Amino acid sequence: xxVTVSKLSYAEKxxxxxxxxxxxPGLYIHRWLRITPTFMVAVLLFWQLLPLFSEGPFWxxxxxxxxxxxxWWTNLLYVSNLIPWRNESxxxxxxxxxxxxxxxxxxxxxxxFVGFLKGPKWAHWPTFAMIxxxxxxxxxxxxxxxxxxxxxxxxxxxxxxxSSNAYVYFPDYYFRPWTRIVPYAGGVMAAFxxxxxxxxxxxxxxxxxxxxxxxWSFLLFVCVYGTYWAYQxxxxxxxxxxxxxxxxxSKPAWTVGLTALTFQCIARKGGPVQSLLEWxxxxxxxxxxxxxxxxxxTIIYWYYKASYIPLRxxxxxxxxxxxxxxxGTFAASIALYLA
Numbered sequence: 001x002x003v004t005v006s007k008l009s010y011a012e013k014x015x016x017x018x019x020x021x022x023x024x025p026g027l028y029i030h031r032w033l034r035i036t037p038t039f040m041v042a043v044l045l046f047w048q049l050l051p052l053f054s055e056g057p058f059w060x061x062x063x064x065x066x067x068x069x070x071x072w073w074t075n076l077l078y079v080s081n082l083i084p085w086r087n088e089s090x091x092x093x094x095x096x097x098x099x100x101x102x103x104x105x106x107x108x109x110x111x112x113f114v115g116f117l118k119g120p121k122w123a124h125w126p127t128f129a130m131i132x133x134x135x136x137x138x139x140x141x142x143x144x145x146x147x148x149x150x151x152x153x154x155x156x157x158x159x160x161x162x163s164s165n166a167y168v169y170f171p172d173y174y175f176r177p178w179t180r181i182v183p184y185a186g187g188v189m190a191a192f193x194x195x196x197x198x199x200x201x202x203x204x205x206x207x208x209x210x211x212x213x214x215x216w217s218f219l220l221f222v223c224v225y226g227t228y229w230a231y232q233x234x235x236x237x238x239x240x241x242x243x244x245x246x247x248x249x250s251k252p253a254w255t256v257g258l259t260a261l262t263f264q265c266i267a268r269k270g271g272p273v274q275s276l277l278e279w280x281x282x283x284x285x286x287x288x289x290x291x292x293x294x295x296x297x298t299i300i301y302w303y304y305k306a307s308y309i310p311l312r313x314x315x316x317x318x319x320x321x322x323x324x325x326x327x328g329t330f331a332a333s334i335a336l337y338l339a
Contacts, residue, residue, distance in 0.1 A: 020113040020117070021110065021113070024109055024110060024113075027109060028105075028106060028109075031102065031105055032078075032102070035098065035102070036076065038290070038291065038294065038336065038337075038339075039075065039095070039098060039294060040075065040076065041336065041339055042092070042291075042294035042295055042298070042336065043068070043072065043075050043091065043092045043095070045295075045298055045336075046064075046068075046092055046297060046298045046301070047064070047065065047068040047072065047091065047092070050298050050301060050302060051064075051065060053302060053306075054302065054305070054306040055306075056305070056306055056307065056308050057308060058304065058305045058306075058307055058308075059305050059306060060305070061305075063089055064089070064091075067088070067089045067090055067091045068091035068092065070088075070091070071083065071084060071088075071090055071091040072091050074090065074091065074095075074099075075091060075092055075095045075098075075099075078098060078099045078102035078103065079099060080092070080093075080095045080096055080099045081095075081096040081099040081100055081103075081175045081176060081177060081180075082099070082176075082177075085171075086171045086172070087171075092297070093175075093297075094293070094294075094296075094297050096174075096175040097293075099177075100175075100177050100180045100181075100184075101184075103177050104177070104181065104184040104185075108127075108184065108185070108188050111123045111126060111127065111188070112188060112191075115192060120192045120195075120196065123188065123189075123192060124189060124192065127185045127188050127189050128185075128189070130181055130185050131181070131182050131185050131186065131252070133178070134178055134179060134181050134182050134185075135182070135248055135249070135252065137178055137179065138173070138179055138247060138248040139244065139248050141167060141172065141173055141179075141247075142240075142243070142244025142245075142247055142248060143241075143244055145167040146167075146240070147167045147168070147169060147172065147173060147244075147247070148169070148236070148240070148243050148244075148247075149169065149173075149227070149230075149243060149246065149247045150227075150230050150231065150235075150236040150238075150243060151169050151170075152231070152234045152235075152236070153234065153235045153236050173247070180251075182251040182252050182255060183251055183254065183255045183258075186252065186255035186256070186259065187255070187259070190255075190259040190262070190263075194263065194266070198266075198267070201263045201264065201266070201267040201269070202267045202268075202269075204267070204269060209264065209269050212260050212263075212264060213264070213271070215256075215257070215260055216256075216257040216258070216260035216261045216264075217257075218257075219253045219254065219256055219257030219260075220254065220257040220258065220261070222253065223250050223253055223254045223257065226246065226250075227246065230243065230246075261273065265277065285330065287337070288330055288333045288334065288337055289333075291333035291334075291336040291337045292329050292330050292333040294333075294336065295329055295332045295333050295336050296325070296329045298332075299325060299328045299329050299332055300325055303321075303324075303325065303328075
């Protein structure tokens with residue numbers, strides 16, 4: 001929403017459509033230059049340096065090194081969510097998020113300019129069509145192909161058949177832009193909505209504001225914690241149709257909930273939640289969050305692969321591992337941020 005509103009504000013200057021389209025290459029290059037250097041440093045650290053850091057019975061990086069030697073360039077071009085297609089491991093797999101984000105920026109920037117200059121419907125209808133297509137494809141993956149988000153029920157390739165042609169969670173759903181587009185597209189539509197209806201939220205009554213709070217609280221709570229019961233046994237105790245429905249509609253539900261909260265905060269009606277989110281304590285962490293995202297797989301790989309004994313699950317053990325990994329990640333992100 002913030003990015004789209006910024007683009008709309010940029011377009012408010014006296015430009016015509018032809019002039020705005022001439023600016024697009026510069027916008028794309030600026031985005032690439034702003035993200036790529038830090039991104040590629042993180043890739044090189046994971047690919048070239050991490051294998052030298054330690055040793056042990058689990059210290060094996062052959063698969064990761066081979067994947068990066070073959071596909072390192074997919075991160076440079078932001079296509080790692082598409083290449084390799086299905087049956088091979090990619091290089092620095094967490095790069096799928098940046099690939100999606102970059103592709104969506106390329107796709108939606110001209111739509112935003114057209115929608116602003118020729119009318120919101122020029123952006124709304126194509127964007128809404130993309131959302132429907134994404135939801136339809138995800139429903140087809142579930143009801144048509146039996147794909148489950150509970151990966152312990154078969155959402156991953158079987159160990160003896162990693163090249164199976166069956167539809168599986170990560171290569172067919174988790175990474176792909178056509179299943180990830182809903183929140184981005186919803187944010188674009190929300191920004192246009194805010195530009196034309198912002199006074200409604202700024203002038204909301206107390207009762208209306210409370211209702212909005214209840215709506216976003218419910219939606220975000222269900223999206224985050226609604227899968228708790230699905231992971232209490234193997235196979236999952238929830239019915240498969242519910243599994244498919246959650247996989248399909250959790251992203252639009254999350255988008256609506258986050259949009260409602262964002263509108264409240266922009267209108268200065270977010271209450272205690274807004275005060276918490278605006279707490280100065282989060283400012284330095286926010287500046288480090290991008291580097292923390294890039295460095296966290298290296299920290300986690302280092303810990304698990306340097307171990308000399310198999311990891312045993314317990315709640316307290318994983319709680320301490322989570323805290324340690326979080327602290328280590330943000331500490332390492334400072335070095336990456338300053339690099």
